Amino acid sequence: MQELDIVILAAGKGTRMRSQIPKVLHTLAGKPMVQHVLDTASGLQPDRTHVVIGHGAEQLREALAENAVQFAVQAEQKGTGHAVAQALEQLGSGKVLILYGDVPLLRRESLLELLAQVDEQHMGLLTVTLEDPAGYGRIVRNDAGDAVAIVEQKDASSTQLAISECNTGIMAMTSAQLKRWLPQLSAENAQGEYYLTDVIAMAADEGIKVCTAQPATAVEVEGVNNRAQMARLERAYQQQVADKLMAEGVALADPARLDVRGRLSCGHDVFIDMGCVFEGNVELGEGVRIGPYCVIKDSTIGAESVIDSHSVIEGTVAAGLNQIGPLQGYALEHGWQ
Template identity: 55%
Template structure:
């Protein structure tokens, strides 16, 4: 039985008060729509159809870039005349057999197991609705059942519901699964005879009952799966709910979070034993924390591996981007340090406050404790890199590499003009600008002779 998935993502999202299409607003660092597509990609569907409308080109471009290897079909709903009208646009690309699963692009936390259960409830012969009971069902379509509470009779939209119907707390989530052949017939019979003059997808319930097709319901594991987003406040609420789930999962695995309410995961985070994470830390992309790693407050870590026993002090910023970044065992980083793509730090390396490292390797025990820049550099073991020193790696057109041997001492306020090599055990005198290779084991100094002028008078301000 083939499966087709239709994701409705055409809405403008007026209450978001934004020029950005609603489904492209981010949750946990990713557009809401990409969460849904990423989940449905695991269901083995024969086709995934995304219905776009408002900001269609922007939405389609973003999803094609994010899911280049997953064939997506896009159809447009222009103008937007209701949920039924939206799904009607997908009819030409739907097959005549199998099951069609309909999901919402602004309900980002639907789980694959719930979607699969909805398809299973359909079983190729039922109309299956995803429903849930909410303490506050305002705005949702109500599920009207028979007197015994067993059979689903209808879905009544909130705007069209009577006062009595609005007391019902079982609601329709906007997601359903139906036999494709039957669904196409029901869609062709939709009318807009309602208060809003729109074509409601929910009207297919009455059609199914009229045709003798059983209407069944399935429920999600948790309310968070079916919460949609229509405003910045709802998006912020869903973000915190999502982050709380991630925090609880990590704590169950033994991670110590100083405050789970002040933790953000916007990707994947894999932790060893005895990991400690202080408040206001953000993890993006793919991050690995080894055994005994300690993360201080207000750190941001993206696409990086922090190995066992390393410590990131407060306000450290690590961005590995596509190249990645690595912090070795027992290294001490920060506070206020910045590691950029290609930073590879060996064991027991020290990177102190206001030090930036980019596309550079530092071997065991190397230290750059404050106010320094290392770009496109290969740094040996036990190097001491002085405050205020930089590698001048860019000549205005090309990048060049600096090679610093083992046991080198670079004094404060030095400029190393690449390409250049400092031999093992070399010492660079403070304040030097080095443009030629420095021999191993020798002191190299390059600075002007100090001169003192007697009788010199400091200029005075002219009175006017």
């Protein structure tokens, strides 16, 4: 099996977030966005994972210290091609997958499909078809239907702006291909930046086929640039969690008002009322009933227990057949079992 390097771009400031925190460290479901990307990447069992950092570099080093990653620094923000180039010397001789630290909902299955298409004569590009493609680079195809270029919106003609198939930025190629193409990038464009997307035209010029794949849903490849997008992806993630819980037999009073910020496992016939928050690792035994607006963190609740509304429970292992009220304040350090 060929080696796999994964490069995650995480150097941007995220000006539109209006925050002193690096954009990729803003949390979704209680975890930094870039950590979601790293967790997905680890499922591909890469030989090396590289995180390109710039703005807030030391904060990122500290936040990701427990991850087995190599850091590359982009001191100046000169575009995505320039960012990837900072990790070029660290790459092996196999395949390279390029991801983004602000695209947290990407699925492992989509990436496996993309990587399966890569060899010396093929590269992979993840695209998405959107009803409103404003702001995205467009996929240009030739008469045979092959992808031959990506045109950024600011550089697109009126005809190209009508294209609905868009670039996600996520691509895969061999290390040899990437090392040939990156030094050829030019900043002669409307942004004055080195676009990674220009490698698509280079591949086409070499006769290397650009194989495209699409995600199961558009939200999977949606990035975050502002607070509104962050909130939208948070709800999309929580809806995915709610759907999974209901498929496993959990009854939710209102799936739109559930927040899981960690791992929640449930036995049969569990009922969760509206507005509940679960943090860390939480286990609910069979028949547990959770009242509205409870917060439960790092706890195990035994079978047939009833948690009254507005209860706050942390670090607790509760035996079954208990009823817990909001003012009891159970915590493991207080010795309640």
